[in-house]
Amino acid sequence: MSGRAIQAAKALIYWLAVLVVGAVFGLGLGKILAALWLFLMPAAFAHDAPAGWSYPLSCCSGYDCRPVRGASVKEGADGYTVPSGEIVRYRDARVRDSPDGEFHWCTIGGKDDGRTICIFVPPRAY
Structure with missing residues (x-):
């Protein structure tokens, strides 16, 4: 199912x-x-990520969030560039820690060209 x-x-x-x-x-x-x-x-x-944790309601209304391959999210000097080309700054409140260590991207309506609601990011290496 x-x-x-x-x-x-x-x-x-x-x-x-x-x-x-x-x-x-x-x-x-x-x-x-x-x-x-x-x-x-x-x-x-609310709905669950494939790894079993729930996306918070502040980010997702049932279809807005999905996992994305790490290669499709770029880390640059200004922040994370998501697949739509939008840059989400590192200190932006929309940036969340990913419970499963993978990238997850939440956009309005779950659209690939939608505005970012939240982005879940794995821990950064220092």
Whole structure:
């Protein structure tokens, strides 16, 4: 099963559980959906990197992040040059430590030419 299929299955199970709990407590559908939207929805859209760690919600809404080959991210004097050609400076808040030691790139809509939301980088050698 692909990562997106697993994510869709998790979201479906989550929605069904919320609806069942709401029905048990006699809540109307509108109240259930409002509570889901306000408090619980972000959990349904986070997704995991292939190594098993979760991309944070501040970087990803379910499809924005993906691993990229180290060769496609260049380290230069000004910062990291990502595949779109954008330069993300080393001290930029969007630069995150990679839990699996690989590069991961998060862009708006997961597009290869999208603006960088976050970039996960392996530890740098000194």
